[in-house]
Amino acid sequence: MTAHDRVFFGGTLIATALVPALILLTAPFDEARYVMGTLWGWALALLTIVPSYIILSRAVRQEDSNRFFTAWAGGTIGRMVLVLVAVVLFVTVVAQPPTKTFLLSFFLGYMLLTGLEVTMALGGKNSPNGRHA
Numbered sequence: 001m002t003a004h005d006r007v008f009f010g011g012t013l014i015a016t017a018l019v020p021a022l023i024l025l026t027a028p029f030d031e032a033r034y035v036m037g038t039l040w041g042w043a044l045a046l047l048t049i050v051p052s053y054i055i056l057s058r059a060v061r062q063e064d065s066n067r068f069f070t071a072w073a074g075g076t077i078g079r080m081v082l083v084l085v086a087v088v089l090f091v092t093v094v095a096q097p098p099t100k101t102f103l104l105s106f107f108l109g110y111m112l113l114t115g116l117e118v119t120m121a122l123g124g125k126n127s128p129n130g131r132h133a
Contacts, residue, residue: 008053008120015112016042020105029100037098038105044086045109048079049117057121083110 020042027034052075059071087106091097 002057004120004123005057008057008116011116011120012046012050012113015109015116016046019108019112023101023105023108027101028104029098031098031101033096033098034101036094037101040090041102041105041107042109044083044090044106045113047086048082048110049113052079053113053117053121056117060121 020038023038024035031037055071055075056068059068062068083106087103090102091099
């Protein structure tokens, strides 16, 4: 595990402890099942970003630039499909879904973790040998 990996997973752990807790404490929307919406939204963000980081960071370490492009393109398409299916299922299958809380939690997680993912996965790309520290 590289230093970038440790920072990514540490940052993910800290964000997972803080962001859902803040949403739960503030309850920004008047939804009966906001706890479920918060937890499922954050879980979807984790399920989307963590595997993407693992694939992307491994691809960056390879000498083959096509592998990086393939990992990036595949990850982007995979994210879109996963998120679309998960959101549609949540809204259609869950009785009285807390949609606003779910989407708030998901998009906060998605944005924060994507920023961390890109920073850490590509952080070692500019090092002298093009590899992670």
